[in-house]
Amino acid sequence: MNLLRPCGLLLVATLARAEVPEPDGRPEATIQDLDVREGGETLEVSFRVDGAFGLDTRERIQSGMPVTFSHRVELLARRAVPIVPSRVLVLAVVDSTVRYDSLTRQYYLSRRIRRDLRGEDEPVVEETSMTTLLSSEAEAWLASVNDLALPAPPPAAREHKLRLKVRTILGRRYHLLIFPATDSVDAERVLGP
Numbered sequence: 001m002n003l004l005r006p007c008g009l010l011l012v013a014t015l016a017r018a019e020v021p022e023p024d025g026r027p028e029a030t031i032q033d034l035d036v037r038e039g040g041e042t043l044e045v046s047f048r049v050d051g052a053f054g055l056d057t058r059e060r061i062q063s064g065m066p067v068t069f070s071h072r073v074e075l076l077a078r079r080a081v082p083i084v085p086s087r088v089l090v091l092a093v094v095d096s097t098v099r100y101d102s103l104t105r106q107y108y109l110s111r112r113i114r115r116d117l118r119g120e121d122e123p124v125v126e127e128t129s130m131t132t133l134l135s136s137e138a139e140a141w142l143a144s145v146n147d148l149a150l151p152a153p154p155p156a157a158r159e160h161k162l163r164l165k166v167r168t169i170l171g172r173r174y175h176l177l178i179f180p181a182t183d184s185v186d187a188e189r190v191l192g193p
Contacts, residue, residue: 031187036164039043045073045092047187048144049168057171061107061138062144066099069142070169075150078161086163090150091116098138106131107138117151162191 027052037044052069061067071094076086095112110129117124132138153162166187173183 008116029148029185045148052143068097072167074165076163164189
């Protein structure tokens with residue numbers, strides 16, 4: 001019975017610390033400059049994630065561990081009945097990865113873009129890669145998406161209110177050192193009338 005009291009006190013003290021922010025030095029991440037331009041047959045989407053890099057993320061990159069940010073971009077059409085969820089017209093997932101090589105002192109950058117068009121069987125996949133010597137370019141590679149081309153919605157879908165929803169998954173974080181949670185940030189923009 002005497003062992004339960006110290007364990008209970010430790011649990012209460014741990015839960016009381018749950019309000020304290022993580023000590024990784026990272027400010028609150030936000031998606032900024034979400035821009036959608038129409039270009040005839042396509043929509044071009046650009047945005048960046050501010051506050052995505054703290055001490056923990058930078059240390060992981062410098063240690064040679066691959067770090068991936070996954071950006072999920074959805075074009076949604078509102079249904080006529082408000083209770084029914086919005087219909088996904090186009091889904092694109094952009095996985096940006098950075099890996100540092102301490103021998104060559106280069107950052108290896110890779111990006112995989114998967115576009116899933118509703119109504120088509122196979123998703124369209126593009127892959128690109130490059131190297132850089134600058135850490136600022138590596139961070140920009142992870143935290144920004146420029147001119148992501150999405151197919152424009154059909155004219156029938158334009159009658160409904162369209163929304164562009166962006167979710168960036170920055171990685172995993174552990175709350176109270178044992179509870180895993182996905183660290184992500186969201187943004188949304190209404191298109192059309």
